[in-house]
Amino acid sequence: MRGHPLPGHRGGLILTYARSVILACGGAGQVFSHTTNPEVATGDGHAMAYRAGAQLRDMEFMQFHPTALHSPENPTLLLTEALRGEGAYLVDGEGRRFMVEADPRAELAPRDVVVRRMKDIMERDREDNVWLDARHLECAFLRERFPTVYGGLARRGFDLCRELIPISPASHYYIGGVVTDLWGRTSVPGLYAAGETSSTGVHGANRLASNSLLEGLVFGDRVVRDLNRFLSKPGESVRRVKSDLQKGEWPGNDAASVRAVRRRLGEVMSRRCGIVRTRAGLEQVSREVAELHGSLRPPARDVEELQLFNLLTVASLMVQGASVREESRGVHLRDDFPERDDEHWSRHVTLRYDQQTDGALVKVRSRKVDSR
Ligand SMILES: Cc1cc2nc3c(=O)[nH]c(=O)nc-3n(C[C@H](O)[C@H](O)[C@H](O)COP(=O)(O)OP(=O)(O)OC[C@H]3O[C@@H](n4cnc5c(N)ncnc54)[C@H](O)[C@@H]3O)c2cc1C
Structure with a gap:
């Protein structure tokens, strides 16, 4: 070297x-x-x-994740899929569960299916986000099962137990x-x-x-x-390549x-x-x-x-x-x-x-x- x-x-x-x-x-x-x-x-x-x-x-x-906190932060807070696994809903501005009619698996449909439906709903309603609703789940359970999400939201002024949480899709895995x-x-x-x-x-x-x-x-x-x-094998000596790094200012x-x-x-x-x-x-x-x-x-x-x-x-x-x-x-x-x-x-x-x-x-x- x-x-x-x-x-x-x-x-x-x-x-x-x-x-x-x-x-x-x-x-x-x-x-x-x-x-x-x-x-x-x-x-x-x-x-x-x-x-x-x-x-x-x-x-x-590029895989987009459906439930990222809708916020200007970079990066934004990820609200784990397990929330939906435990029964949280995705709802529009009127509180309607829009995944139910879109896919038999409703909120548990694959990420690309959920993300596409979210985009359709946001365009239909001319909104930049939809909502995650966990209000019907037991609060003590939410706090214990999702301490990172619960704490992360609390630090940003959101109460997962009592409020709808604004979410929008975010790039997640390449x-x-x-x-x-x-x-x-x-x-x-x-x-x-x-x-x-x-x-x-x-x-x-x-x-x-x-x-x-x-x-x-x-x-x-x-x-x-x-x-x-x-x-471990003897190799060629390192071949110099032309670098585009220029010396000087x-x-x-x-x-x-x-x-x-x-x-x-x-x-x-x-x-x-x-x-x-x-x-x-x-x-x-x-x-x-x-x-x-x-x-x-x-x-x-x-x-x-x-x-x-x-x-x-x-x-x-x-x-x-x-x-x-x-x-x-x-x-x-x-x-x-x-x-x-x-x-x-x-x-x-x-x-x-x-x-x-x-x-x-x-x-x-x-x-x-x-x-x-
Ligand atoms: C919020 C979140 C949650 C996730 N949850 C899961 C999960 O539950 N399960 C799962 O399997 N995957 C999950 N993923 C995906 C997973 O974390 C990533 O795919 C994985 O960490 C990628 O590992 P990596 O080693 O390739 O890169 P990274 O872990 O991103 O590490 C890359 C490293 O390279 C450094 N680096 C970058 N550019 C340069 C450079 N030019 N020179 C020197 N160093 C550089 C970075 O600083 C970093 O330390 C999640 C991702 C995110 C963002």
């Missing part, structure tokens, strides 16, 4: 050479303005892998990611990916709650075991414009590439993401700017994946192609960086995926 710091930069960028790198940077929920994901979930791993030429896939699949084999190896030799950054193939077009535990435990362990094998972008672009990116992605997508909306958001990117002066100078460039990269890949997939499947809902189409789309959409066009090379994998 050999590195040298580039002087004069806030955030202390350091160029490091290594025989192997594991990307385990989590998800990219921060692409959207309303998210349960921590502030660091800016798709850094996805964007770095893309720049390194690795293959990514299923970038159109199914799309860096393609790996079953040992966490990406398509770039020596580059590994694990956790939410990766696409190992365990989730399909949707994700069962708590499967990230599987992802972290199983693949984290497998990556380390393979890495030990990889590093960079002007960068002022903090206010970085914040403004990030806010705007969240808004346009939520509006046009969120729960439900259409061709026209995707074309528009594609232009807007490119304009936002063009409004910034590269290279990034500090962490906030690096995160923003990565968010823009991930947003662009998400929009491209969503535009290509002309069907509705799992968490990807197209208003203009509302049916699932196994014949044409039981396939992965893969993307990788193309040097010739300085853009993404998008491919629909020809091999059919077993989607039973």
